[in-house]
Amino acid sequence: PTAHIGVTGLAVMGSNLARNFARHGHTVAVHNRTTARTKALIDEHGHEGNFVPAETPEEFVASLIKPRRLIIMVKAGDPTDAVIDEFAPLLDEGDMIVDGGNAHFHDTLRREKALRERGIHFVGTGISGGEEGALNGPSIMPGGSAESYKALGPLLESIAAKAPDGSPCCTHIGPDAAGHFVKMVHNGIEYADMQLIAEAYHLLRAVAGYEPGRIAETFRSWNTGRLDSYLIGITAEVLAHTDAATGRPFVDVVADAAEQKGTGRWTVQTALDLGVPVSGIAEAVFARSLSGHTDLREAAAGLPGPAAGGLSPEAAEEFADRVEAALYASKVVSYAQGWNMMAAASSEYGWNLDLGAMAAIWRGGCIIRAAFLDRIRGAYRADPALPSLLADRRFADELGRAQDAWRAVVTTAAGHGVPTPGFAAALAYYDSLRAERLPAALTQAQRDFFGAHTYRRVDAGGSYHTRWSGDRGEERTG
Numbered sequence: 167p168t169a170h171i172g173v174t175g176l177a178v179m180g181s182n183l184a185r186n187f188a189r190h191g192h193t194v195a196v197h198n199r200t201t202a203r204t205k206a207l208i209d210e211h212g213h214e215g216n217f218v219p220a221e222t223p224e225e226f227v228a229s230l231i232k233p234r235r236l237i238i239m240v241k242a243g244d245p246t247d248a249v250i251d252e253f254a255p256l257l258d259e260g261d262m263i264v265d266g267g268n269a270h271f272h273d274t275l276r277r278e279k280a281l282r283e284r285g286i287h288f289v290g291t292g293i294s295g296g297e298e299g300a301l302n303g304p305s306i307m308p309g310g311s312a313e314s315y316k317a318l319g320p321l322l323e324s325i326a327a328k329a330p331d332g333s334p335c336c337t338h339i340g341p342d343a344a345g346h347f348v349k350m351v352h353n354g355i356e357y358a359d360m361q362l363i364a365e366a367y368h369l370l371r372a373v374a375g376y377e378p379g380r381i382a383e384t385f386r387s388w389n390t391g392r393l394d395s396y397l398i399g400i401t402a403e404v405l406a407h408t409d410a411a412t413g414r415p416f417v418d419v420v421a422d423a424a425e426q427k428g429t430g431r432w433t434v435q436t437a438l439d440l441g442v443p444v445s446g447i448a449e450a451v452f453a454r455s456l457s458g459h460t461d462l463r464e465a466a467a468g469l470p471g472p473a474a475g476g477l478s479p480e481a482a483e484e485f486a487d488r489v490e491a492a493l494y495a496s497k498v499v500s501y502a503q504g505w506n507m508m509a510a511a512s513s514e515y516g517w518n519l520d521l522g523a524m525a526a527i528w529r530g531g532c533i534i535r536a537a538f539l540d541r542i543r544g545a546y547r548a549d550p551a552l553p554s555l556l557a558d559r560r561f562a563d564e565l566g567r568a569q570d571a572w573r574a575v576v577t578t579a580a581g582h583g584v585p586t587p588g589f590a591a592a593l594a595y596y597d598s599l600r601a602e603r604l605p606a607a608l609t610q611a612q613r614d615f616f617g618a619h620t621y622r623r624v625d626a627g628g629s630y631h632t633r634w635s636g637d638r639g640e641e642r643t644g
């Protein structure tokens with residue numbers, strides 16, 4: 167055997183990952199259920215490095231140096247189980263199966279346990295950056311045992327993206343499903359980022375009266391400041407693009423129904439299970455869902471909106487600056503929520519996650535890469551047990567400075583009838599967390615009224631019930 171690593175599943179992600187390994191001097195065994203794909207890879211890219219094509223699983227496994235390192239890059243779900251069932255019997259104790267697909271972390275928990283019992287390391291690995299990232303350097307989030315990382319880490323780090331400071335965007339995330347979990351949260355945060363950017367665009371267009379080209383300019387200038395990120399950069403490019411067929415701004419010829427592949431939904435479902443409020447991500451998932459409900463939108467199309475007046479050019483410029491502040495503040499909130507979710511899962515599943523490390527490895531390769539992540543890394547470096555990003559003094563100061571603009575934007579948006587579920591939810595979260603008293607006291611009293619669910623008092627220990635349907639006297643229940 168000569169191959170350092172093997173990739174099975176040679177659709178776009180698997181082929182690009184295999185080429186990335188080969189280009190970095192590793193000998194890569196390649197295999198695909200349909201052999202034509204393997205042949206195509208070798209014909210087109212065989213000259214890029216050392217590939218060992220295999221037609222059968224047996225041939226593929228035999229070509230791998232022990233302990234064997236095998237990456238599965240097939241469609242997530244049943245195909246992954248089918249491939250595991252096919253390969254696991256051919257492996258020996260100490261070998262490693264890396265699942266680089268977008269698996270649900272519950273599947274990864276199950277697969278890791280089953281394979282661990284057979285002495286095989288199962289390494290659920292989040293890979294971000296799409297096909298371009300797979301080829302030129304993705305952000306890589308491997309879970310699994312620490313022992314497996316010793317053998318896999320150097321290989322994965324060699325093909326990973328590099329952060330601006332040169333460090334690889336790959337680290338051992340934690341045991342079993344930790345890698346796939348944080349990849350899921352990464353995608354949830356990506357949904358929130360995209361929604362917030364969309365709201366900023368909508369406000370600049372509908373309230374400030376800017377044309378897409380002007381908005382592209384605005385985003386370009388934002389991209390030189392604290393919002394500097396891949397997503398802001400591509401937004402400027404999309405907005406500056408003109409449709410060749412019609413000559414219209416490209417954004418105006420795209421149907422306004424956003425689709426989703428499911429990781430945002432998983433993030434919200436999981437957050438509900440963990441009891442972590444991720445309202446920013448949830449609003450983003452719901453906004454995509456709403457956009458696709460043509461039936462509901464058509465039914466409501468005639469409902470009245472406000473008589474909105476336009477802004478003067480000076481007022482528009484001032485408004486654009488406020489939108490930048492609102493976008494930044496809302497972004498901080500959705501990242502804070504995502505990080506809370508990772509912290510909660512870390513204690514629930516015993517992962518002992520290094521929360522600063524996620525910010526470090528998302529600085530390159532992945533969709534949410536941004537200068538901003540360095541600040542999150544700094545916040546967790548200063549205090550690894552930080553309860554919330556909002557509690558970090560630097561972020562707290564920034565939100566404090568942004569809040570007037572943020573409130574003005576949400577108010578103006580409502581006044582003009584422009585929906586900003588992301589901005590508004592983020593502001594509500596900020597105000598809820600900082601509130602001295604929440605109306606939850608009333609909610610709890612109502613619960614006691616109709617369901618005798620009891621309540622605690624601010625001035626005494628224990629729990630209590632008021633006899634609402636009787637003499638309204640209070641009794642201690644626990």
Ligand code: NBP
Nearest residue numbers: 175176177178179199200239240241242245248267268296
């Ligand atoms: P696809 O998700 O389109 O999967 C196609 C591959 O799965 C082909 O190699 C196909 O083999 C193989 N496959 C299937 Br389908 N069923 C199989 C089975 N029962 N046994 C063996 N092989 C089977 O490929 P992709 O877009 O390259 O994505 C691969 C993974 O990476 C997915 O889990 C995806 O979620 C994840 N991912 C994708 C991206 C992205 O940007 N596309 C980014 C990050 C992660 P065949 O050729 O014989 O049909």
